[in-house]
Amino acid sequence: MLYGAMKVSVGAGLKVVFRPRVEGREHVPARGPAILASNHLSFSDSFFLPAVLDRKVTFIAKAEYFTSPGVKGRLTAAFFRGVGQLPVDRSGARGAGEAAVRSGLEVLERGELFGIYPEGTRSPDGRLYRGRPGGLARVALASGAPVIPVAMIGTDEVQPPGKLVPKVLRPGIRFGEPLDFARYRGMEGDRFILRSVTDQVMYAIMRLSGQEYVDVYATVAKRQLAEEARARKRKSAQE
Template sequence: MFYWFLKFLAIGPLLKLIFRPWAEGTENVPSEGAVILASNHLSYSDWLFMPLVIPRRVTFVAKAEYFESPGIKGWLQKKFFSGSGQVPIDRTSGSAAAGAIKTQLRLLSEGEVCGIYPEGTRSHDGRLYRGRTGVARLALEAGVPVIPVAVINTDVVAPPGKVFGKFARPGVRFGEPLDFKRYDGLQDDRYILRAITDEIMYEIMRLSGQEYVDLYAQDSKKRDRDAEREAAKVAAQAEADEVWEEIKPD
């Protein structure tokens, strides 16, 4: 019940008062029963604003380290993440990805609402990137619908790399539920998983209005970092050449 204290008595009303978040399509989120909310990911604040506009608890999986730190600070951190709807990944599965799916399957079997970011990481440039197929596998194994979700303006409020950007009204759009029961039993078919994921990402793109890039966000970040490093090397060499031209003997 700490979550509801946090949401309604502490952070929730304050965020609503200051930012006045708006929402569309909230009627698409069922009042009960398991469902997956698959959202774009623009900012660390997404997991605060998206659950704020619907009455149901939305649970996300998080690194187990957030719940295992020692001391008073660790206890407060654990209470905060637990209270804000996050649960630790089950690491007995051998990998973080498998552990996340195992944890989410358990939550869905209990009728919970699970939030997931198919891109796997925040967008560094505001574009929408290729989704990873874990969301498709989760939907098929749990046998639950997927609701595409688009957060708007959260990257203005809290841009990547910054605690706060500038004031803006964040928004959340909930699409109509996507039912993938026609693919029952095909959760090990990678082509089916890709087709389902692409369908989900298309709906998120349609809701968000983002430019879509058929590339994983992590790969795009690496490519941009490599390009920046190469540009810095070229600039440094050009500067060195210019200095040499000034000081070299005639």
């Protein structure tokens, strides 16, 4: 009930104000389980993507969004639950991965849509980074659900990283043809299969988005950029 109310209020507001361009919506099934695997440019991706679909889309989110104290914390938790996000404790990499897989399978077993960002975090510079096989591929192979590649376009311009107030620009959302990995079902313990499945999905996303692909993890790129920024700051202070 809360999701329905939030869907109407938030979703309708986003469509009226930002008028997102949508392509390939017919590739999302009207019923039954499916995985929406998307690139990740902005915090707003998890709001724009569900807003353009009639069905509920469930993402996973940091547990901190649901456990912060005080009135603000309770309101934040209610908001994220209302827009269909599930809390996952990311304090341990392995535990977080297992929790994400369990959450995804539970969503799909209910016949719903599960949204996931294979890069694992937002792109630091608008490029597409290597997908992490631990979540997407394992959920796809264990469930047998089709994977629908999704390209978010321009959402990083609507809401750049670190900016709270978005700019009123028109983002784009492109849905690709479903990818069927049923031939690999039951092989989610094979790391080579997981890597192959993930790479196929990332290639489909790259074709849809037109992004430059970088064959490293986004988390590694973020660390490198942070180190370079610190080095420039030290150099500037010495001059």
